[in-house]
Amino acid sequence: MTSPEQAELVPVADGVFAWIQADGSWWINNAGAITTPEGVIIVDTCATEERTRALLTAVAGATHDAPVTYAVNTHEHGDHTYGNSVLPESTVIVGHQATRAGLIADQVIDGCPPFWSPVPDWGQVVRRPPTVTTSTDLTIHSGSQRLDLLHPGFAAHTTGDLVAWLPDQRVLFAGDLLFSQVTPLVFMGSLDGALRSLDWIAGFDPQHVVPGHGPLIDANSLDEVLETHRRYYRLVLDTARAGLDAGLTPLDAARKCSLGPFADLPDAERIVLNLHRAYADAQHTELDIFQAFADAVTLNGGPMHTAV
Numbered sequence: 001m002t003s004p005e006q007a008e009l010v011p012v013a014d015g016v017f018a019w020i021q022a023d024g025s026w027w028i029n030n031a032g033a034i035t036t037p038e039g040v041i042i043v044d045t046c047a048t049e050e051r052t053r054a055l056l057t058a059v060a061g062a063t064h065d066a067p068v069t070y071a072v073n074t075h076e077h078g079d080h081t082y083g084n085s086v087l088p089e090s091t092v093i094v095g096h097q098a099t100r101a102g103l104i105a106d107q108v109i110d111g112c113p114p115f116w117s118p119v120p121d122w123g124q125v126v127r128r129p130p131t132v133t134t135s136t137d138l139t140i141h142s143g144s145q146r147l148d149l150l151h152p153g154f155a156a157h158t159t160g161d162l163v164a165w166l167p168d169q170r171v172l173f174a175g176d177l178l179f180s181q182v183t184p185l186v187f188m189g190s191l192d193g194a195l196r197s198l199d200w201i202a203g204f205d206p207q208h209v210v211p212g213h214g215p216l217i218d219a220n221s222l223d224e225v226l227e228t229h230r231r232y233y234r235l236v237l238d239t240a241r242a243g244l245d246a247g248l249t250p251l252d253a254a255r256k257c258s259l260g261p262f263a264d265l266p267d268a269e270r271i272v273l274n275l276h277r278a279y280a281d282a283q284h285t286e287l288d289i290f291q292a293f294a295d296a297v298t299l300n301g302g303p304m305h306t307a308v
C-alpha cells in the first residue's frame, strides 16, 4: 500500500520540481511545479483532495508560499485533474480542448464504480476543467521562464495529450505518454498514435523526463524506456491481430497472451483495456468502456488494486 506520505517533491533542475508518488499504479500519478518570477506553475493535480493538498503543501514549502498562478493538465484523466478544484480560485487552469470536454463529461468524479478495491474516495473535489484551452500548442511566459505546452498532433494516451516542455532547462513533463516501470495504458487513445508519440518524445532530446507515473527518467535511460514502450505496444497490436483472426474476444485474447517481461509490472491487467482499444480501432467501432473495465476486473480475478 502507498499513502500520500510516500510522495516526494524532487528537484529536477533549478526551480523545477517533480512530485513523484510511489508506486505509480492506478490513480497514483506524478505532477510537477515550476517556479517563475511571477509565481508557481503546477503541472497536473492528483486524484484525491488529500493527495492534491499534500502536493500543494510541499510546493508551498519549497517556494516560500509563492502563489500558484497557472496549472496545466496534461490530459483529462481524473488522476491528473480531479484535484483541480483544490487549487486557489485565482489559479488559471490550462489544457487541451479535449481535456476540458472530457472532464466536463466525466462521471467517475461523482462516485467511482467498484472496479477498484478499495473504491477510491476523491474527497471534496468538484469538476474544474481548464478555462484556457488549445487544440495545438500554447506557451506560458512567466517572467523569464518559458513553458511550452505541445500536442503531438494525433491521439496517443488520450485525444488531448499535452506535454509540458521547459526548453531552457530541457525538462519534459510527458504526462501519460510515458509510464515508468508501470504498465502503459492507451484505451482512450490510440496504439498507433502512442507508438508515434515515442519518436516525438525522443525528438525533444530532454535532460530529464517526468513520466505520468513511476520513477523519473534521465537522458541516459530514456532510449531504454521508449524501447520498452514500443515492445509493449507492438505486443498489444500483435495480440489483437491474432485474436481478431482467431475470432477471440479481447478478454480471451488477453488470457492467451504471454506478457513476458511485462507480467510483473503493476497494473498488468491493463492488457485487456489496451486490447479493447486495438480491437475498436481495427474494427472501426466505438470502445465500450464499461465492458473493457468489466473484462479487466474478470482478468484480474476481482476488483483492481489501488492505494489511492
Ligand SMILES: [Zn+2]
Residues within 6 Å of the ligand: 029, 077, 079, 080, 176, 212, 213
Ligand atoms: Zn495517469
